[in-house]
Amino acid sequence: MSKKQEPGMAYDMSKLNKVFAILSIGLLITTFWVFLDDYIRPWKAVQLEALQIRQSKLKEKVEEAKKNIDQEKLSALESQLAQGQKDAEGRVDQISKVQAEMKAIERDIKQETIVNGRLNSMVSATTFKYEIANSHGDANAQSLLKTLRNFKKDFELSRDRMKMLESTMKEKTKLLDSLQAEKLQAEKSIEETTRTLDLLKLSLAKTNVTPVFAIRNAPFLDFLDPTLKIQQIVINNVTDDRYFVSVPKVDRCITCHTFIDQTGYEDQPNPHKTHPNLELMVATDSKHPMKQFGCTSCHGGEGHRVHDFNSAAHIPQNEEQKAEWIEKYNWHEPHKIPQPMFKLQHTEASCVKCHQGVEHLPGANKLNAGWEKMEEYGCYACHKIEGWEHKRMPGPSLQKISSKITKEFFKNWVWSPKGFNQHAKMPAFFAQSNNSKPEFMEKNIVEVNAMAEYIWDKAEGYKPFAKYQGGNAEKGKELIKEVGCMGCHGVEGWDAESKKVGAYAGPYLTGTGSKVKSPDWLVSWLIKPSHYQEDTIMPSLRLTDKEANDIAAYLLSMRNTKFDKLKFETLNEDLRDELLVEYFAAFDTLEVAEQKVAAMSDRERTLELGYRSVGKYGCYSCHSIEGFDGRQGIGPELTKEGSKPLTQFGFNQQHDIEHSRDGWIKAHLINPRRWDGGLDKPFKDLTRMPNFYMTEKEAESMTLAILGQVSDEVPLKGVKRLNAQEKLANEGMKVVNKYSCVGCHSIDGWGGNIVKMYDDANEGPPQLNREGFRVQSDWLYHFLGNVKPIRPWLKVRMPSFNLSTEEKNKIVTGFQAKASQPTFVANDAKVEWEPGERAAALKLFEALACTSCHATGFTKDQASAPNLYKAKPRLRPDWIEAWLHNPQEFMPGTVMPSFWEGGESLEEGILGGDANKQVKALVKYILEIGEEEIRSPMRR
């Protein structure tokens, strides 16, 4: 073949065709490839797996359902059916006759429908015409009216005929059914017997992979009606932040987590597992149904991404899981994701964004623990956190400090609080990893000295009102345990008990003897704390002088000998001046600064440095110190800490800290000074956040609470908005929490830690369950201001708090609201008895031996239950009734017997044994004796 081309041709045609063919085939292959690339998605495999799981579960259920069917009964029914069919065949003539009749009626109905429809439309049209003509006063109105009436009449007639036909039809249908009644009955019974099985079989059939299934899910055709598809929830009430725009959240997690809302898959591995807490989450009837809250509202992460396991920003909960995921899913750290998923153990952090400004969130135990710790350590004092503004200063006032402790103690304490009291809540500012260089230490010493001088300079005098007369330390120690101090304080002498209670509202009592300057102050403080500090939360326990002296004796006997010997170094004046110059030089030249310092007297210089140092370390945030009113805390605001971009967290040179928000926060809480490690910082720029010496556990739970402080603006519809009642309850609980009522009382399941100290819970402070329903509001108000013991046999005392009227009101209405009681109950009406009821009540009172415990006023015995004569003013009648019916419901573990357990009365002879009547009668009797008490209150 010659290579010569045709004239006018640059290439051989066959060659062109060859290239064309090859390129076209390449294009074709690419086309297939692009479809396949789009088609193959990891979640499809997961859904197929889920299908198999569902199939195996259904198979089990089918087997079970088969077992449940009584075969004998079924075969009996089948023979019945055969018999029924035979019977029906016997009446075949009758049946076909009825069927023919029905056919005729059917025709008539159809015809009548047409007639009826025609007339109906004529009626409507003529009505319109007539109404128009009539309103316009047209001449033909009357004739139209006549036509209309005729149409209406015809229409009515037609409707009657229709009704007639329909009822005949019904009769005939009934007749037909009755002609084959046995058959129909048998059919129905068989259907009923096998219904469950049939339904299950139907569902099972849907799990088979059939050709239709393949077609539905085939590439390209899968737009028709696929069974494998992305499942999503659009949540309008919770949004994703797109910066200046909020868009509804879209969660597609259920694409893989197929059974998350279905029970019965608890035993499956993830992602096929059922949600572990369906009662609270996910389930339709839970408080947080999946359709409304989705998944990432709580878990975080990229719920809308389903490309693969990593795109959803899954985060392993620990190293072990991390290794597993790397192995299984090729997991890697999410990149460029603003809010990756919370670690499983941190999920409760999400509660915060919707449940704001509450003291306690039932069900969120980890979060509550975190909040409790934040309260204990007083994070909110230095760091602004929205919703925490109402909290009081966590430390004691220093306004009268000079009368309480010595300057020397103060300096040593500030230098190392834990050195004095290893349970001290006061954190350590000095001798930390970043400021223990000798040069820094010397400057710190100057600062501590200067602060002491400043504070003492500002302190007012205070004169104790009581005198310490010496006491029995042993007795004092017992008293401390008995009267209830340990609801708020840990005590060194009762170490095991203190651990059990874990009280945090007041300081741990140790070395008091070394701390307190004058015993008189201590006695005064114990008797009436508000005398020394007006706004203290420390209550009076109505101690007698003797008791107070005994306790003081015990407290004074506790000394910290090591601490006693400490001698704080004195102020180095040169260094002081140097520091002062450095302060002044911030806005002036060095020269001017030095001149300024030179112009000041020695005392002035010390006080100035003291003032500056208090400001520098932010002491005033926790302690009331004169000269710092209205100053902001020194810490950064934490309201949106959980959304702070990871890059804004300064990990500095700490490479062994996990590179995540929670990793940083936790490490920071355990030792905030670590970030200065390896850096060369000048003295004035050293990290100031003090070291609380938190345990890992404490840091972990606080991390969770801080992680929850996210910036997500949840739309109003999405957040939990407290209703009026809940608001009142929450306000009340704020006061309750402030005074640490929950240290002693368990309030609807919250708090009551002191009870752990007692072997018998009934010896501890009473549980306050639905307290607002139990007590009369005015009684409670009065009681809070003027405590009189109700349970004299208890050794622990209800303290007298220094509550303001507003606070008392808040507590009362709070309890009332919490128990859904809109108002108080008026019960000053005289009891009215049914005939014979009073006698029965008295009989019951005898028979149930009420007075054996409620002895007060009845016998001379020691009472072990409250005074019944005082029940009327204190308790709500409805509560008494409910309480009598079932005391355990209100106070689990109470010694009050349940006389009417399960609605059955023990005393059948009285009031016909009717539990309700008996209880009512008793309530009336209790109210009646209360009336007497009111009239002659002397009786006991």
Added chain:
Amino acid sequence: MAKQQLNRREFFSFLTVGWVAFTAATAGLLSLAFRFSYPNVNFEPEMEFLAGGPSEFEAGVDERYKNGFGVWMVKQDGKLFALSNICTHLGCIPSWMPAEKKFKCPCHGSGYYMSGINFEGPAPRPLERYKVSLTPEGKIRVDKTKVYRYEKGEWNNPNSFISV
């Protein structure tokens, strides 16, 4: 002569293969656009909802779920059913006229009885009914993905109503 024929055949087959492959690939790429126009997920309202308990309904037409879900709950002759509010003519939304006891479509005047059966106007067939079932908690679940049509005799299907 024989050689030339072979050449011609060869020539012919390359050309054929080329065009067939090219046409198929182009058709495939055009169908990309077709498939692309069908989204895999849609953001339209839920097709399933809970409509309270059967005891909440009185005989007649209940319009509570009309605006939110496009459904009239109708209780008639011992049956409670979910009636679509989409006119079978051109998909407008009829109004319930309590006085006239009928549904009337504002677009082209189709009228329907309370049962949903059409009796006037251009509507070609009765309104559709949706699947209703009772949840284990005794609430009515309305599933709008499954419709029941009168003219197909589907209104006797036990899933199309709840006996009350």
Added chain:
Amino acid sequence: MSAKGLADKVRDTQVWKSIFRHGPPNNSRNRAAVVAGNVFLHLHPIKLKKSGVQLGYTWCMGGLTFFIFLALTVTGVLLMFYYRPTAEYAFNDIIALREHVPLGIMREIHRWGAHAMVITVWLHMYRVFMTGSYKPPREFNWGVGVILLVLTMLLSFTGYLLPWDQLAIWAITVGSNMAKATPFAGHGGPGAALAQIGDFVMVSDKNDVRFQLLAGRFVGEPALLRFYILHCVFIPLVVGVLIAVHFWRVRKDGGISAPL
């Protein structure tokens, strides 16, 4: 210097001459040159039958249609500066055009122009039929013209939705529901009920032609976006290409029709 002198001077500059390669069209040579040498006028033949410029014969409807198409393109592009095709903004943006956008009358021009274009394109077809101008050799171009007429109505129809008011969505609802009735391809059309295997519904409101058009089961935000794209990009492009073909064929098929 007289005006004429100035004009001559301008005509003599290099700039002028670089743009217009011929003298004033007052002689045969230049009249030919002005049409042949200008890319826009080049659409025209250099000479045409007299009947081609007689209004009684041509009605000028085709030309007006093209002019309105251009006017709509210009006003449409301008309107796009102020219009966002989302359920959130669309309606408010239209209000803005009326209330505060400078010369928001652009919308009126666009809307009435759209109506006018439908009328002129119909009348154009009417005239072409009445003069029998579709007859050979112009059969193909008549077909192109019919398709252009359909596209004109589709352009107007897709634009009808964009104000996102009641008029818009219900007109489109009524219109798009017709697609639902397409035999075998719409779920309300004949034959759709047959395409079903068990619970596998091959033609349903989730996959039929109407769903493809609206990207949803009803006229919602996705439909707005789709109609916007069709109205502003897709159909105008197709129309533009077909107009080119149409004009090209007018020239190639013997110019504006005239008796053979």
Added chain:
Amino acid sequence: MKHFINIIADPIFSFPIFSLLFFAMIKWYRVVGTKKFAWIFLAISVPVTVWFLADPQFIKIILWPDNIPINILVILIVFLTWFPLYKAAENDKRLEQGLEPVEALPENREKVWAWPNLVYTELFAIIAGTIFLVVWAIIFKAPLEEPANPTWAPNPAKAPWYFLGLQEMLVYFDPWMAGVVLPGLIVVGLIAIPYLDTNPKGNGYYCFQDRKFAITGFLYGWLVLWIYLIIVGTFLRGPNWTFYGPFEYWDFHKVVAEYNVNLSEFLWLKWLNTSMPKNIFVREALGIALTFAYLIGLPFISLKTKFGKDLLEKVGTMRYYIVIFLVISMGSLPIKMVLRWLFSLKYIVALPEIELNL
């Protein structure tokens, strides 16, 4: 008088009247196609129009902004219906005399320069068009109603005016016919015209005599079945798509007596007096048979007529069947209308089970 007009405007009357007028116009096109006729018509129609416009209800509908294009269209159509007839009458007279049509006169075939003749004509059209559009835009604001609300339909809900012919067809046909098949046939039929019309005469000039069938068929479809239906749909259809006369107030509550019955119901219930068969195809057998007879039988029957024979001879078998099919399809609309009005017939074939209603 107004009352009378309100009544006869109802399609039941106006459609036949309009059709008759149309055919009269075609029949006496030489009378219509004169300037004298035009002046007389103008002299009558101006005062009549003024009288119409004096009615508050009529002017309200006329001046609704989105109806303006239709008013313009109507005025143009009236003129442009007369104008070709005038031209055709003129040409036909010349052709009968053995002369060439006016357009073919040598002075009209003379070649003229595109510049300035054509270019200036276009420029004038552009300027006039711009003025027209801008003035229109200044006088009439583009309508804007309430924000879109998918849960509440306005009443009446109308398609854009150029689709109102189709929407009016929806009264008589199901959407698959009125919305898909018939428009599809219109488009296909229009495209097919040059291939079906093999008549070499009348190429490039107005005439009627040489193209009687083509022009009559086209004009009937264009004027009666398209423009007339648009006018009805725009001006005469109010709330609930009920008919309202031109002077009638659009009362939301107006009800028109209407109850339609299917052919199968006529057959089984009325004529055979029995119940409807269960099998749907048996039930609709008559309608299906009639439809097939119409579609397949009619072309054969028309072959027997002179018209059919001539047509077959002229265009050949293939074209004959296509033309007849298109004509039959076009004719289905008036037939369905008449059946509806005379017998309240709803569907000839009623198969809602498979959405197939005819």
